[in-house]
Amino acid sequence: MMTLNTTPHDDGFYMPAEWAPHRQTWMLWPERPDNWRLGAKPAQAAFARVALAIARFEPVSVGVSAAQYANACARLAHPAIRVVELSSDDAWIRDTGPTFVINRRGNVRGVDWTFNAWGGLQGGLYWPWQRDDQLAGKILQLEGCPRYRTGHFVLEGGAIHVDGEGTLLTTEECLLNPNRNPQYNRGQISRQLASQLGVERIIWLPRGLADDETDGHIDNFCCFVRPGEVLLAWTDDPASPNYRRCREALAVLERSRDARNRPLQVHRLPLPVPLLASEDECASIDPVPGSQPRRPGQPLAASYVNFLIVNGGIIAPAFADPADLQAAQILQRCFPGREVVMLPGREILLGGGNIHCITQQQPAGQPG
Template sequence: MTTNSLSSTAFSLPAETPASQGFSMPAEFAPHKACWMLWPQRPDTWRYGAKPAQQAFVDVASAIADSETVFVGVNDEQYENARNQLPESVRVVELSNNDAWMRDVGPTFLTSPDGHLAMVDWQFNAWGGLEGGLYFPWDKDRRIRSKIAEILGIPRFEVPVVLEGGAIHVDGEGTLITTRECLLNPNRNPGLDQAGMEQVLREYLGVTKVIWLPRGCYRDETDGHVDNLCCFVAPGEVALTWCDDENDPQHAISRQALELLENSTDARGRSLKVHKFTQPGPLHIAEEEASGIDRLNSSYPRQPGDRMAASYVNFYIGNSVVVMPLLDPAHDDDARKRLQALFPDRRVIGVPAREILLGGGNIHCITQQQPSV
């Protein structure tokens, strides 16, 4: 199996795109109808049969359920276990999957001014296919979006472009932020250049301005997803992962991103206000944490001492809550206070999230908001 391949010259957009029909992607801080998640069980991703990770997912789902309806998709063999662990208010649905990263395998929801909901069904190749991807196969993950479209009874716009939800953030007013490291990576869409990708983003997400950051967080195994580095917290305002240590590779990445953001304007011509969030740690995989993971040739290896791409920017914005990862006692309280200042009308809930980080992502990566219409 190979990655999807297309070129910006060969790829032609259909006559009817989401943007041509008035659809666009709302900001995450806009009102939600629900949140979608998946249930972890993969033993080569999650240690000790995913039991520690399952508790972390329960904590995240419970926190978000105070704010909006939460759906958790589960493989059949884990249905009863998930149902018994999750609160009654969380809706558990059978939804076959290869792994639990709903942000990347779930739909990108769209809304229209006349009150309709739709979704974009991107291609998915497990973050790089056979050229750096994290596991094989990913066939069940590829069907999740179409199944959710069936459950909700909404239109589905399928596009032959590989794109994960964690690779993009929007302000809901025409601006999208992403990284070249990910969206222009040849293991996603070989031959699709920046101009071609921007055309896709405009027509399928309804944006008019794309801000390209060079790289994502250091050692991010997703090839630099923007949701671990930078996100919109309000129109004209972003949160940015920060590092003061000049000897840390993250320092140069964050500094480069800051300079670009401070010299950028959004789709409405506003200068961007940047809020810095000092990174946790640095955090590394401990010996006992690595020893609990199954070693398979078809999955990404995690070794003792490996640095993890830990970030406080990887949080979820709900209707009445912001759910943030607790990762480092030295920095957790400061990150919580900064988030509370940015979201004074929402309750900031910290969830111990190291088990999610050990799997390669964090709270934003395991959630996907369904906007209200």
Template sequence: MRKRAMDMGGTPSLHGYYMPAEWEPHSQCWIGWPERPDNWRNNAVPGQSAFTRVASAISKFEPVTVCASAAQWENARSQLPDHVRVIEMSLNDSWFRNTGPTFVIGNSPEPKVAGIDWKFNSWGGIDDGCYPDWSLDLLVAQKILATEKVPRFPHSMILEGGSIHVDGEGTCLTTAECLLNKNRNPNMTKEEIEDQLKAYLGVTKIIWLPRGLYGDDDTNGHIDNMCCFVKPGVVLLSWTDDETDPQYERAVEALTVLCNTTDAKGRKLEVIKLHVPGPLYMTEEEAAGITQDDAKPRLAGTRLAASYVNFYIANGAIIAPQFGDQKWDDEAVHVLSKAFPNYEVVKIEGAREIVLAGGNIHCITQQQPHIPQGHVQP
């Protein structure tokens, strides 16, 4: 396996590797198992039921591996379908989009899968992060790659997988609110961060949205709550028609950027609006079920960072959150069905349980690509 080379500009580079789009074939999906009572209410029992629904839905379309702590392995095994693999792994929390590896594909001398192991600091470090000890989460990507015997490329830059979204053809979407936040990589300039994304993800164009979803303070505005690719040249954008909603300003701001840029291939972007639910707020009962301990407080009355953009693209299916807001739940399924006409849209009821802890379906999943025979990088 060839080690990292230096490109002409002196930037460490994965020559010949690129991050495939999420709609490209997967060999499996990785999911963690929630348990910490200071983030998941009622000792994570409702959250575990939601994770089981997600894992079960995805497993109908591709293999799923769930990673649970030693204390939770038996509980996870008993709740999940027999065909879902459950392995033991230590973790601080279960957000595998952000702690798992970013899988990339290389073509030289033959197609192979590898994984980027970014640094993780609990979405902001000691002062701004979601919990003070993330030492176990730092090892999640390495353990996943070792389990699969997949080559690992460690990286010193702090980056979560939920902060990037690619089209597989050279374009990466992200937000300045997250990637340029001083609680991540304060010593790196925007240009230096761009250089690393280009070198490691195999992209040539970064589209920077100014901000993410309103209320997504935990992640400082991850792109996967705000905007994602449907296919090259087409994006979904978290939208609201309510001009009094603080999300409206962010959505219009993002729309302006998207309508005035092109992707890596020079295409103008088609923007599909996907209306947010609610607004939804944490109830007194929900907040009372959370043990206020080491993790970031979850307080009654807090607006939930709920977004239908936070779905997972499985092999042939869209695994879509439903929040119990009938009007917008139904509208989201309608929009997603039109955006992905060749996919089955699978509704996950009770996804509110995941958003109560700060994320959703995309945040808890991590796809591992499958390389079809005769694959050539686009």
């Protein structure tokens, strides 16, 4: 594996927007019975549905443990899906995979952030996490992509969104959380993002959604549609724990300019009605010390913003909620050239995230 000691910015590399053409999307196969109910079988079915939906638009590589390899191959039988042996500590490749960067000549490299399971021993979701931390390097080596290792800088891919033209969206709640990079202040973190992702302006929303186990990942709350336009999860219910969060974020977005000094047009995407984990859903999850408990009545941070853009499509979660249809319509208006595919998202949500969290796009281009 080629590990570089330079930075993407210095080498002319930057993170492209999610709508830039993909070579493929990466996923992981869910397995751990202390996070996924019923031995992860319902989650595996939901992940397979996502993989098969993406495979209609672009190739998919799915990493799976040796133990689940044969099962995953059988469940993912599709000519555009490649199953690859890869061990991990769970299935959130948005956060554990590499962040791919490109240059103007079409070369592709990857940034391998340090991963600490969303907070390490201060509020992290499980221990140990060393296989997750190895994952990005494994994928880059598999693909032959040179790797930027960020030293001890902790970041999850779900904590950032970019417009591919120099602007990055994130939340203070996550990036300034002392359980990530307590040794760095906001300015130092901004410089890390600038040098690793080739961005020039960072828009800091104060917080993400309430009850999000990630400490407020941006990818469950707000994303770019195209340069100068964002989608923001929204509620008009004053009783919602997100009522103030949405308004705080909107206020920041409305007074922000992007890296090219454009104001931002904000599209509101309704939140579904509050969802809670049921007794039945929690009953079959292995209780294991060191893993995040799953308790009946626990609020689930459901959001339609947690979708993936693929070549020609949008793969978005649905929640059997009256807002599903409205969300689909808004997504279709925002992405008129793409087919919007809504898939059942509850099983993925029960594990702590959604479609964007379980996918990682690899941009088109040649490793180099």
